[in-house]
Amino acid sequence: MKKGKPAKKYSQAARVHDLIRLIEARHGVTIAEMAEETGVDRRTIHRDLAAIHEAGYPLISDWEDGRKVYRFITRFRDVPPITFTLQELVALSFFRTQLHFLDGTPFREDLDAVFRKVSSVLPPRYAAHMERIAEVSVPLLQGRRDYSRVGDGLRSLRDALIYQYRVRLSYQAKGQGRPALYEVDPYTLVFYKGGLYLVGYAHNRRALRTFAAERITAVEVTRDRFEIPDDYRPSERLRDAFGIVEEEPLSVAIRFSPELAHTVRDRIWHPTQQVRMESDGACILSFTAGGRMEIIAWVLSYGAHAEVLSPPDLRAEVARVAAAVAARYVSVGG
Numbered sequence: 001m002k003k004g005k006p007a008k009k010y011s012q013a014a015r016v017h018d019l020i021r022l023i024e025a026r027h028g029v030t031i032a033e034m035a036e037e038t039g040v041d042r043r044t045i046h047r048d049l050a051a052i053h054e055a056g057y058p059l060i061s062d063w064e065d066g067r068k069v070y071r072f073i074t075r076f077r078d079v080p081p082i083t084f085t086l087q088e089l090v091a092l093s094f095f096r097t098q099l100h101f102l103d104g105t106p107f108r109e110d111l112d113a114v115f116r117k118v119s120s121v122l123p124p125r126y127a128a129h130m131e132r133i134a135e136v137s138v139p140l141l142q143g144r145r146d147y148s149r150v151g152d153g154l155r156s157l158r159d160a161l162i163y164q165y166r167v168r169l170s171y172q173a174k175g176q177g178r179p180a181l182y183e184v185d186p187y188t189l190v191f192y193k194g195g196l197y198l199v200g201y202a203h204n205r206r207a208l209r210t211f212a213a214e215r216i217t218a219v220e221v222t223r224d225r226f227e228i229p230d231d232y233r234p235s236e237r238l239r240d241a242f243g244i245v246e247e248e249p250l251s252v253a254i255r256f257s258p259e260l261a262h263t264v265r266d267r268i269w270h271p272t273q274q275v276r277m278e279s280d281g282a283c284i285l286s287f288t289a290g291g292r293m294e295i296i297a298w299v300l301s302y303g304a305h306a307e308v309l310s311p312p313d314l315r316a317e318v319a320r321v322a323a324a325v326a327a328r329y330v331s332v333g334g
Contacts, residue, residue: 015040016048020057028062028069046225053163061164068227086126089118093130101194104147105213106155144194145214153219157198160221161186164228170218171211179217182209185226188234189213192244199234201226208237210244240290242270242298247290253309258282260305284309296321 015038022037023029034045049070053059058073084092096115102108119127147154160167167186170179184200187208191197196213240249256264258281265275270287277283289295296318299306308315 012048012051016051016055019045019048020052023052023059023070023072026071028064028071030067030069034070047223049225050163050165050223059163066230086129089122089126089130092118101144102147102196103144104149104151105196106151106158145196147196147214150214150216153216154196154213156219156221157186157213157216160219161189164225166222166224166226168220168222169211169216172215172217174215182211184209184211185228187228187232190234190238190244197244199237210246239271240288242287242289242291243294245291245294247292249288249290250292250295250311250314251286251288252295252311252314253284253286254299255282255284255307255309256302257305260302292317300325 018038019034022034031042031045034048035042038045038048049059059070060073061068061070063069092115096111099108099111102111119130122130157167159165164185167184169182169184171182172179182205183203184198185203186198186200188199189196190199190210198211198213198216199208200211201207202209238244238246241247255278261277261281261283264285265277265283269285270289272289273285273287275283275285292314295314299308299318300321308318
């Protein structure tokens with residue numbers, strides 16, 4: 001608020017009305033600008049923005065020139081009609097069939113609602129064709145997560161992600177008898193191996209944490225808003241991980257037998273990977289990544305066709321695990 005500018009004395013309803021007019025009139029307005037215009041502090045502005053959202057206004061936030069600005073989504077009557085070719089509709093149908101790992105989540109419900117809207121405006125012939133196309137691909141999702149028990153919590157979490165509300169999570173970690181409580185600023189959802197993970201700042205841990213969505217047993221959305229740090233880049237954060245676990249990167253080299261080399265060399269396992277073919281048809285895959293146990297599990301999935309060459313301690317650990325597995329299959333009589 002500018003020095004000497006008297007604070008406005010009026011109700012929240014009147015102030016919210018002024019804020020709505022201010023947001024509509026400008027291409028984007030910051031918290032500081034709204035506080036200056038209305039003569040209240042930033043915390044009050046956050047509460048007013050929450051009231052605007054709860055009233056049904058499509059309020060969003062964006063970053064412009066290093067400033068976070070708030071605006072309303074353009075009204076649909078101002079958006080030109082969007083047309084699709086038959087090929088594009090077919091591609092959408094194919095994409096839809098690949099997302100069964102989202103069953104039980106609000107994201108699947110929202111996706112189905114989108115396709116119902118698309119089908120409702122299509123001629124019956126084309127709608128039937130889209131349904132037929134949806135049946136020509138069958139995803140095999142072995143071991144997919146069951147989100148049916150946590151659907152309500154994910155619905156709350158979805159809204160908290162969109163509107164940047166702090167949440168209180170009850171989280172059942174592996175090996176713990178009782179769920180742990182976290183106060184979290186939810187930053188990003190990560191999709192990994194058919195599963196959903198939440199990355200956010202845990203205030204009671206004072207650090208970023210990753211939460212498996214199916215282990216979130218309860219979600220309480222607070223009215224406190226948060227700001228995502230300017231230097232937070234989710235894609236860069238996991239760049240050095242082999243999977244979802246962040247650990248000190250290892251320089252790894254693995255030899256794959258000639259029988260399975262072709263299944264390894266043509267796929268991208270990590271951005272840092274290099275593949276070298278051997279004269280006997282084998283290949284050596286090298287990369288630098290963290291996530292020791294994830295790497296070990298992946299190597300062991302190839303059985304005798306994969307051999308860790310380096311680093312030595314990783315090779316020794318894989319050997320110990322393989323020996324323990326083999327021991328389970330040895331009969332009592334040897």
